[in-house]
Every structure is written in C-alpha cells, then in structure tokens.
Amino acid sequence: LDRIHLRTFWDGTRYYQYLVEVSEDGQQWQSVADQRANTRPADADGALFRFPVTAARYVRVTLFRNRATPGVHIVELAAVAAVRP
DSSP: OOEEEEEEOOOSSOOEEEEEEEESSSSSOEEEEEOTTOOSOOOTTOEEEEOSOOOOSEEEEEEEEESSOSOOOEEEEEEEOOOOO
8 A cells, every 4th residue: 555545524514533553454554644633624635645655454543533523523434555666
C-alpha cells in the first residue's frame, strides 16, 4: 500500500480525531496517519494519506472522538495498492 483514503461523516463543523495503522500480520502495526490532534472539519472529499510503499494486509482505524457527538462515523475507507513500474 502507499495510500489510505478515509471519509468520515461531514456536516461542515464536526471534525474527527483518529489514528490509521497498517499491518502485514495483524500483530505488528505501523502508524500511517496520526490525526489525534486534528481540528479541521471533515468534508465530502475526506482525507488522503500518502506514505512510503508498505506491505500490508490489514488496516486499522481507531476513532477517538468527533466534535459534535459521542459517536464516530466512517463513511468510506479505501486502501490503495502501490503501482509498481
């Protein structure tokens, strides 16, 4: 993988704080997006995270909070395979 695209619910004001990790074996995890201090409101485009090519079979998103309610919401998650020359 070399990209993760995450879309959360958006309403123009709420933001989400979260951590995105990847793993090849489901035991050892590598952080690829640390948004635990995020305060940018979510929008329809979502967030695209690019990182060095990483062998991964699993993706884990830990949502810590959103600004508006106690619930958290993932609308869409895409893990994108790196294009090899």
